[in-house]
Amino acid sequence: MAGRRVTTFEGLDDADGWADVMSATGASQCGFCTPGIIVRAASLALERRRDAAAVDRMLLAHLCRCTGWQPIREAIVAGPWTSNGGHAGVGRDDDAASVRAEMEGGVGQHVSVAVATGAGGFSDDLAPDDALVALLAADGEWVVGDSLDDARQRSGKVQGRRSTTALSWPVDVPAGSWVRTLETTWVEPGYLEPDASWCAPGGEPSPALGNGGAFGAKVASEVTSVARRLADEHGRPVRALYTREDVVRRGPKRPPLAIAVDADGGGVLRIAHSGDEDPARSVDVARQGLELAGFTLASWHVEVVDVAGPPTSVALRASIVGELLAVAASLDTAPDVVALTSGARAVAEFDGDELVIHVHAGDPLDATVLRSYCTGAAHAALGMVRSEAVALDDIGRPVDLTIRSFGILRAQDTPAIRIEIADADRGGEPLAVSDAVFAAALAAAWRSTSFAPRWPAHRR
Structure with a gap:
């Protein structure tokens, strides 16, 4: 580094303008990745920022697990807010935006321009x-x-490395006359902050x-x-x-599943289990998911299968329920519709290469934040169907130990995602909808693979 000049976020002349536009477009949720993305974006010439392919290549050096890339692309194209005299905070109710963020994220989340600067208040800081x-x-x-x-x-x-070990699917669909089957494997949550x-x-x-x-x-x-x-x-x-290796080896994973549905709407659900979580929790969640998906409990056999692997937990986003909702939606024609008991609803369908999702979430509170969280949920669903997985060795230990080895979709691999918020819902009670979006996007992504019998469909 001798003789080199290093510029950090704080050293940018237009740092505040970049933070403004990141906040205005919903390109920063937790804020962990945002300052680094801003510094690299600021180094791009204006004409390069207008080139979608150049922006996606720039983002290869980064990873965002929250936003699904689309809001970040929009922020980079727009450029620092101060360049056109605007300001993200004008007319925004940060308290209402924070309520929506907490509803969708499930934990307290502060929404403000400060989050995009890395000053969102991580407890370790x-x-x-x-x-x-x-x-x-x-x-x-x-x-x-x-x-x-x-x-x-x-x-x-x-330090951990990426392996060349083949993926495995720990629970099998039983033999039978099925109209739809699905097997899933180990997926790493892939959050950036260990x-x-x-x-x-x-x-x-x-x-x-x-x-x-x-x-x-x-x-x-x-x-x-x-x-x-x-x-x-x-x-x-x-x-x-x-460390990252600890997260992968010791952190919980959503339970891998084997699902089979017969022509009468009955079926078999086999749930992989490893670790200390009570297997009865998986059964309880499975029953809730089957009922929510419109299946008749008496027509289903639910079985928990002990396997060698990292710990499983139903605490992860829509575990078991999301997969069951996607399977149920797949039995009908497109578009894929998922409705929650709260009344929240998501309708997903590909329009060419663009994934379009209509969301019914009551009062949006803050449309930008709602759109950002829904886009992130759709991105996670696309990755789970297409590419995300972690390989294990012969005794069930994860061997893919770097965040780049989990198959998380990069910006250049992520299709355009368009979130349409239902106008008729405005003014109604706000409803958390990102789990419905996740399940509907799972179904739409799966449909685009012609219902490949295993997820991820594009890795082996």
Whole structure:
């Protein structure tokens, strides 16, 4: 780096303008990835920012798990808000926008221009400067160091790699006369912010969810209890951190499934189970999903199958329910319609290469935020059907350990996604709709593969 000049977000002349446009277009939800994207976007010449292919190539260096890329593309094309005299905050009710974000994300979420600057308030950022750092060692025990570098040295772990191991589908569809079958495999939630918590001696640990919601994967994270225990043991504040490899190996995954439907609407649902979560939870969620999807419970056989693999949890986004809703929608003709008991509804269909989703969510509260969360849900669904998966070794250990190895759709691989918000719903009670969007997009993406019997359809 000798002789080089390094420019960070704070060093940009138009940093505030970029933050404004990112907020105005819904291109920043958690804000974790946004400053880096802004710095790279600011380096593009104006004519390159107007070139969609150039923007997608630029975004190859980045990953956003929240927004589905579409709002980010729109923000980069628009450029820094101050260049045309606008300001994202004008006329916006940040409180109403935050309510919509919390409804869709399931955790408290602050919406403001500050989020796009990286100042959204991640709990790990609030840890004292002199806090000790705890990491998991190669033997699975926690080690404590005076700094992150010290803890890394003590942990003795080697950075994970991507494997060439073939994918596996842990539960099979039984033999029978079926009109629709589906087998799913291990999928990594792929959130960008690894689990983190800090605690002072005798205090309460910062919540793992304060470092990003993770689509339900951090609900039972161990880092909070570890931070509290180690802070009390050492008499000093302690940050307990997962590495990416820890997230993949120890973090929960949605249960892989095998689903088969017969001509009368009955069928078999087999649910993979691994880890400590009570298998009865999977059965309860499955029954709820079958009823919501319009199936008759008495006509279905639900079975939990113990398998070797990372821990499974139904806490992840629409686990089991999303797949069942997609299967039910697939039995009808397009467009694919998913309705929740709340009255929220999503209707998805491809128009050429563009995925169009009509959402009925009551009062939008903030249409930009609603559209952003729905686009992110659609992106996750597209990836799950097409490309997302994690390979395991012969004894059930994940061997794809880098975030680039999970098959998350890159910007250039993601089709245009258009979210249409129903005008007739405006003024009604606001309804969370992103789970319906996720399921409807699963169905539409699956339909586009001619109902491939396994997800992901484009990887083996």
